[in-house]
Amino acid sequence: MTAAVIVDHVSKRYRLYHERNQSLKASLLRGRRARYEDFMALDDVSFEIKEGxxxxxxxxxxxxxxxxxKCMARILRPDGGSITTRGxxxxxxxxxxxxxxxxxxxxxxxxxxxxxxxxxxxxxxxxxxxxxxxxxxxxxxxxxxxxxxxxxxxxxxxxxxxxxxxxxxxxxxxxxxxxxxxxxxxxxxxxxxxxxxxxxxxxxxxxxxxxxxxxxxxxxxxxxxxxxxxxxxxxxxxxxxxxxxPATLGIARRSTGEIKLQGVELLSINGGAPDVVELGETVTFRFHYDVKESVESPVFGMSLTSSEGTLVTGTNSKEQGLSTKVSPGRGYVDLVVPRLLVAKGRYHVTGTIYDSTQKTPIHEVGNLHTFEVVEGALRTSGITSLGGVWRAGA
Amino acid sequence: MNQLREYYERRELLSNLVLRELRSRYKRSALGWTWSLLNPLSSVLIYWVVFGVFLKVKAPIGDPSGQGNFVLFLLCALIPWNFFSNGVTQSIESLVVNAGLIRKVYFPRELLVASTIGGLLVTFLIELGVVITVLLIAGNMVLPWLPIVVLLVILQTLLVLGIGLLLSGANVYFRDVRHFVNLLMPMLFYSTPVVYPISYVPVNWQVAGRSIPLRSIYEMNPLVQLVSAYRALLYDLTFPSIGSLAYIAVWSIGLVLVGQFVFNRLDHRLAEEV
CATH class of the missing domain: 3.40.50.300 (P-loop containing nucleotide triphosphate hydrolases)
Structure with missing residues (x-):
């Protein structure tokens, strides 16, 4: 494959001015330009970026x-080396x-x-x-x-x-x-x-x-x-x-390549607008995956984050004892939620696949999907609903 | 040669930047483009009253045109002078004014200098058109001389471009350049025969018993040659000397080459320093 960008021994020096004095008088008095120290922003960097x-x-x-x-964009010019771009x-x-x-x-x-x-x-x-x-x-x-x-x-x-x-x-x-x-x-x-x-x-x-x-x-x-x-x-x-x-860190979104999450589908019984769910409705989160190499009982995890970035809830398939062997090809797992009881708003779905030890994420995708919860028959304030029913006393 | 090709390849950008100059210049002003004619009109009025009426400067009779009107005499030199003066002062600022653009996008930065001058060139051509109309009404048949006027305009544009390239880069590093040029400009104005005829400059100047060939020194200024050539063509209706045209051409082309060379040297750190 040909390289789209070739970065060849690129160096870039910045001048850090001690006294930034953009006047001729100051320079003449000092006998030279403002004093500065060189600062190497880039020092002999080389790599190639393959096309596509x-x-x-x-x-x-x-x-x-x-x-x-900025050097690639030609806004700055390197002091040493060169950058070649194609197209x-x-x-x-x-x-x-x-x-x-x-x-x-x-x-x-x-x-x-x-x-x-x-x-x-x-x-x-x-x-x-x-x-x-x-x-x-x-x-x-x-x-x-x-x-x-x-x-x-x-x-x-x-x-x-x-x-x-x-x-x-x-x-x-x-x-x-x-x-x-x-x-x-x-x-x-x-x-x-x-x-x-x-x-x-x-x-x-x-x-x-x-x-x-x-x-x-x-x-x-x-x-x-x-x-x-x-x-x-x-x-x-x-x-x-x-x-x-990296293994202990939630943000280490990584893929070792054996299995990849492809996306989430939201299936609701009422079949309204896609990705809009009514509070209290039954929904199924269908996680599609693509397997390269067989993995022995992988653990599927999902979490919901509100639009403000608050973690609302998280769950994984091991908690419920789901154990499957996945073989190469495409497939999916479902998470069925009988009554979705989070308050109205937008939510982001993060999907994770762990190996059976649950230590190493095989693939994790933040913001895999976004959906919206609206109020219908059931209403609530705050961040969640109890889904309860009021009854009059005797 | 490379530079010429780059100018040519980015000619669309150049014309877009010129359009930007022109469109934005009189935005939100009630009189709009009228201003571009009002400004030279007011300076003509001032110079006519002060030099023509108060100081009684006499316009020489044009040979062979027979023209003797001081206002016409003034116009033929003042309009080109304004293009020079505005072109130099504004192109020097062109990089600093467009700092945001330089730091964020790549394109040949010379185009900022060139487009500033391009915008002023359009105004200059309009003003020149008005002056030519006035001259025609006054009985000066300038039309046969127009091809040489066009040549002169091209040479003058190169001259301004050369100075702009030479000093705009320097102005990024030393903001004094602009102030220095503002100081120099009135000096240049009065050492160019705009408000008086060149015959007012003594051929020899006696200082402390010595004779200084003042007129020859004076005529070394390319602007003197430039303004005189415009005046010969438009006011006198005669061909300026080949020697003086060649002198202007050497200065113009020389300054563009030197200006481009210096600009390339300074261009290197422009995005950091501006």
Missing amino acids: TTFGLIGENGSGKSTML KVSALLELGAGFHPELSGRENVYLNGAILGLSRREIDALFDEIVDFSGIEQFIDAPVKNYSSGMYVRLGFAVAINVDPAVLLIDEVLAVGDQEFQNKCTDKINQFRSEGRTIVVVSHSLSSVGDLCDEAALIEHGHLVKVGPAAETIDHYLSEILSVD
Whole structure:
């Protein structure tokens, strides 16, 4: 496989100014420019990113991973070494960076598209798609300074994602917008992956790197510590740098590859709108999995998190003594909930598959699915319902 | 050569950035584009009253046009001067003003300098169109000279671009550059024959018993040659000397080359320093 990005002995030095004095007088008086110390943000880093893969850059704050991304985007130029990229590169660093506040959304789409390397004709062809994706048709002719920050970011994302890049660079910008827009972004990125484009992600969230990436590089104090399969790099980061045992840590979303969770389906008896459940309704959570190698009695686990991030409940198949051997191929397990008694709101499902010892997660996916609970005949306040029935005394 | 190709490849972006300049310049102002004509009009009025009426500067009679109107004499030089002055001061600021863009997106940064000048070039051409109309009404048949005026405009644009490239990068590192240029600009204005004819400059200047060839030194300024060439074409209706056109061309092309070279050197750390 050919490499989409080749990082070859890249070094980047920053100047840390002791006295930042941007005046000629100060420089002349001191006889030289402001005093500064060199700081190596990247020191002789080399790796390759294969075409069509999703690649993660991880490391602590100030480790140099964002500098790396900016070098790939050509915003910064390395002091040593070189970076070679194949095909058009689009960077999602700050969405809507090129917007001019006084100009309308329409004018800004053309301007931003041109900055990202599109011709007028290409933008003409993409324009409807961009506006449609951003979901702000009504305001497209209003000046962007009147946009809410959400609208601003949505339009910026819509332009950047539609420039048809071969290599997409993402710097933790996806945590923006409402849930619906985030889902749209995730879908678009998944589409990119399935189309065989190369994606490079910088993230603090090990779970999203673990979910998204095929390979990852760990950068620490400007040095490349490890590069390889994402799960291995994350484990290395956790154990060597954060000094925690990955197996004991909930966030170690990892996959050893034998079995993979594919998704959750919500089956309700009333069969209303998908992913909308009425309080007190009977629902079945169906976990679909794909098995590569047989696993002896794996343990399936699930937990519910509210939209505020509170863990609501968790359960696993071992508690109820379910023991099955899974053989290669696709299959599913059901969790049947006779009465769903969590208060109205949005909930995220995390799915986990452990080996029989329940120590090592084989595969764990946070935010595997999202659904909504609405009130119907049964109503409640607080976070849960007792499902009880009031009766008058004798 | 590479630079030329890059300019060409990103010409769409250049035109978009120029459009951005033009569209945003007079947004939210009631008079809008009228301002771009009101500004030169007011300076013409001031210079005419002060130099033409109070100080009684006499416009030389154009040869062969026979024109002697001070306002027309002024316009033919003032409009190109304004393009030079605005072009230099605004292009120097172009990188600092667009810092947000430089830090977040990659594109050839020269385009910011070029687009600032491009926006002003459009205004200049409109003003020049107005001046030419006025000259035609006043009986100056300038139309045959227009191809050479166009050549002059191209040379002047290169001159401004060269200075812009040379100083905009430097201004990112030393913000004094802008102030320094603001200080220099009025000096340049008065050492260029805009509000007075070149004949007012003594050929020799007697200082402490010595004779200094003032006029020759004065004429070394490429702006003197530039303004004189515009005036020869539009006011006098005559061909400026080949020598002076070549002199302007050497300065323009030389400054673009030097400017681009310096810009490339400074471009390296631009995203960090801006």
